[in-house]
Amino acid sequence: MKNIYHSDIYKFNTPVKSYWEDNSQENLNLEKLTKDVKSEIVVIGGGYTGLLCAINLIENHNLDVILVEAGKIGWGASSRNAGFNCLPPSKMSFKKMQSIYGNDETKKFYKNSVEGSNYTKDIIKEYNIDCDVTGNSNYVVAHHPNKFEQIKEQARAYKDEFEIETEVYSKEEFNQIGHGGTEQYGAFSYKPGFAINPLKFVNGITKHALSKKLKIFEHTKVDQINKDNGSYLLKTKEGSIRSKKIVVATNGFYQEGLVPKMDGRVLPVISNIIVTRKLNDDELNAHNFKTFSPIANTKNLLYYYRKLPDNRILFGTRGDLSGSDQSNLDMSKKMEKFLKDIFPKWSNINIEYNWRGLIALSQKLTPSIGKIDNEEIYYGFGYNGVGVSAAPWTGKQLSKLVFSSNSKDLDISKIYKGLPKKFIFPKLRVFYFRLAVLFYNIKDKFNI
Ligand SMILES: Cc1cc2nc3c(=O)[nH]c(=O)nc-3n(C[C@H](O)[C@H](O)[C@H](O)COP(=O)(O)OP(=O)(O)OC[C@H]3O[C@@H](n4cnc5c(N)ncnc54)[C@H](O)[C@@H]3O)c2cc1C
Structure with a gap:
């Protein structure tokens, strides 16, 4: 299978060192597939999408499911x-969405997005997952005075058109409840929303899945899918799985060649994160950093940041464009500068963690949920970096689709349904993305 980025980012057997790894002392140590097995359904990918699809197939439809994770x-x-449990899983403005799909489908898309956020909240409660929930809304911060009108308009549309609870704050008001700094010119909040420890969340989901007797194989990468006697035969390094239906839940880590009809449609994009050392009260007060809710700003290449429960600052952005370990380090240095430019009084605070991962974009700019024509292969991907709310919900929707084998039965906005278009000359998609980054960097420089 072919990779889009440097092989360093696809070292499936190497745990990625992160703040979460150091703060979630749990190793579930599940078995690896080392023999030939059979199952009605096989789910490829052990993230939120795959796990919630498998759990719902077992709990609601009593089906025989195996999940494999590379x-x-x-x-x-x-x-x-x-x-961040935030909204919506799309890179398309609501105005563009309305012009392409109409008001009703756009409303339904936002309604489904809110359902996703609430579904994440519900499973935390129902599965009894202790994942350090903080905050009770999301904030969007105007990074330049020009952007305040834009966020007021967004807050109005969320409230009036999509019935999402919002509140607008002037620069001074947000300084009292959110934070200060050089790029804070007012903000709006929307609900639902909160922040979690994602590793504790995924481990909690896995423990629930195991309690429902889901068969999970870790360190088991599907290398090839063949058709054989009316079923699919999935080959892994040390075994195989024969199955009637396949769910592809690999999102940004999809490797070209696994399912030819999915090739050339996903644009994996690297997102990088840095985390500072713990800040004391004086240091936090220097920028009035009060809130524990997640924050994103209005840049085209947006910054996202939050205060962690132990008073560190987590700061993320899109960026590293090659995927090598060295480019991750280079990016973390650039990000340290971005962070300190907006919070200059933290100029001597060290960065203690940096890591990155792949999110999935597509030409659709919205997620994709569906079934491949004339195959029993199902997919759910493309959350545009908003998967904490969208991916578990997608897993649940996928389970209904897998059960009924008919996407017409799925009562969700049609904006989610179907595969995105293939990129023209798919090999060039990272190059296209680099051009887009260049373009958006220029727009951000001039605050357009
Ligand atoms: C740095 C970063 C920050 C982010 N921040 C946020 C945030 O704050 N809020 C938010 O909502 N979203 C965020 N996202 C996005 C969010 O994490 C994802 O949208 C979501 O986790 C997707 O879940 P998933 O299960 O679909 O995919 P993943 O969790 O990526 O799981 C896919 C799995 O498939 C496996 N796989 C791939 N190929 C194979 C194969 N051939 N055989 C077996 N297994 C295979 C991979 O190993 C992988 O574990 C962020 C993403 C990154 C990278």
């Missing part, structure tokens, strides 16, 4: 994201 369970983005 690394340790949750190894992909689900164990290393920033933990």
Whole structure:
């Protein structure tokens, strides 16, 4: 199978060192597949999407399911994201969405997004997962005075058109409840929303899945899928699985060649995170950093940040464009500068963690949920970096689709349904993305 980025980012058997790994002392140590087995359904990918699809197939439809994960369970983005339960899983403005799909489908898309956020909240409660929930809303911060009108308009549309609870704060008001700094010119909040420790979340989901007798194989990468006597035969390094239906839940870690009809449609994008050392009260007060809710700003290449429960600052952005370990280090240095430019009084605070992972974009700019024509292969991917709320919900929707084998039965906005278009000259998609990054960097320089 072919990789889009440097092989360093696909070291499935190497745990990714992160703040979460150091703060979630749990190793579930599940078995690896070393023989030939059979199952009605096989789920490829052990992140939020795959796990919730498998759990719902077992709990609601009593089906026989195997889940395979190339690394340790949750190894992909689900164990290393920033933990923002935010909205919506799309890179398309609501105005563009309305112009392409109409008002009703756009409303339904936002309604489904809110359902996703609430579903994440519900499973934390129902599965009794202690994942360090903090905050009770999301904030969007205007990084430049020009952007305050834009966020006021966004807050109005969320409230009036999508019935999402919002509140607008002037620069001075947000300084009292959120934070200060050089790039804070007012903000709005929306609910639902909160922040979690994503690794504790994925481990908690896995423990629930195991209690429901889901068969999970870690360190078991599917290398090839063949058709054989009316079923699928999935080959792994040390074994195989024969199955009637396949769910592909590999999101940004999809490797070209696994399912030819999915090739050339996903654009994996690297997202990088840095985490500072613990800050004391004086240091936090220097920028009035009060809130524990997740924050994103209005840059085109947005910054996202939050205060962690132990008073460190987590800061993330899109960026590292090659995937090598060296480019991750280089990116973390650049990000340290971005962070200190917006919070200059923290200029001598060290960075103690840096890591990255892959999110999935596509030409659709919204997630994709569906079934491949004339095959029993199902997919759910493309959350645009908003998978904490969208991926578990997608897993649940996928389970209904796998059960009924008919996407017409799925009562969700049609904006989610179906595969995105293939990129023209798919090999060039990272190059196209680099051009887009260049373009958005220029727009951000001029605050357009
Ligand atoms: C740095 C970073 C920060 C993020 N921050 C946020 C955030 O704050 N809020 C938010 O909502 N979203 C965030 N995201 C996005 C979010 O983490 C993802 O959208 C979500 O985790 C996707 O879940 P998933 O289960 O679909 O995919 P993943 O969790 O990526 O799981 C896919 C799995 O498939 C496995 N796999 C791939 N190929 C094979 C194969 N051939 N055989 C077997 N297994 C295979 C991989 O090993 C991987 O574990 C972030 C992502 C990153 C990388």
